[in-house]
Amino acid sequence: MIQPGIKSRPTYDKLKPDPFAKSNIVVIDAEGSNAYLDMAASASxxxxxxxxxLLDRDSAPDSGVADKVTATKVGNFWTFPTLDTLLARLDSVLAISKMGTRLYAAGREPLIGSVVKMAIAHGVSYNSVIKEHRGSLRRRVQCVHCKGYTDNVTTNPVRCAHCGLTLLVRDHYSWRIGAFQGVCIDAENPGEVPEAKVDFA
Known part of the structure; x- marks a missing residue:
């Protein structure tokens, strides 16, 4: 059911330090912490x-993650109980950031997408954010019909959490909204819905 060859499907590189940046903001979850630690090992x-x-603590209840990040002697380290509270702080940090600031995001795709969406709102191109995917492939999906979001999607198709339509989860991704697109799978033949399969574990 996955639509191959869609150019908007995100591709990721590895986190690597930008030696010319005047300041750096790194947003991570538990899985992304390993990407940060790898980068820190090669950084000055x-x-x-x-x-x-900035660490999403909700994904990292084990305090060992925070201890490892602190051990890198990073300039500032903040933890947040949820991704939403982290994004609220990121919003205020970006609002006062100056030219020469580099933004990094590492972890699961919903975190990366949310960070890039916030960056775009502050005039930063999505290509300028250094991104690395680590961890689960679960997706955030926007229903193109009701515009509602369904989080932690693992199956294809999936039922929209808002309008109840059964959606084909496409590989079409929008950095502007930070989500994959879901379209009604049985629009032409109501009730003809294939069995859901786990595609994004």
Whole structure:
């Protein structure tokens, strides 16, 4: 059911330090912390000193993650109980950031998408955000019919959490809204819905 060859499907690289950045903002979840730690191992002390790390603690209840990040001697380290509270702080940080600030995001796709969406709202191109995917392939899906979001999607098709339509989860991705697109799978033949399969574990 996955539609191959869709150019908007996100591709990711590895986090790598930008030696020319005047300051750095790194947003991570538990899985993304390993990407940050890998980058920190190759970064200079000066780079780390001018870096701020924001951790979604909801995905990292184990305090060991925070201890490992702190051990890198990062300039600033903040943890947040949920992704929403993290994004609220990121919004205020980006609002006062100056030219030469580099933004990084690592972890699951919903976190990366949310960070890039916030960056775009502040005039930062999605291509300028250094991104690395780590962890689950679960998706955030927007229903193209009711515009509602369904989070942590693992199956295809999936039922929209808002309007109840059964959606084909396409590989079409929008950085602007930070989600994959879901379209009604039985619009032409109501009730003819294929069996759901786990595609995004």
């Amino acid at each position: 002390a000066e780079f780390l000193a001018r870096t701020t790390v």
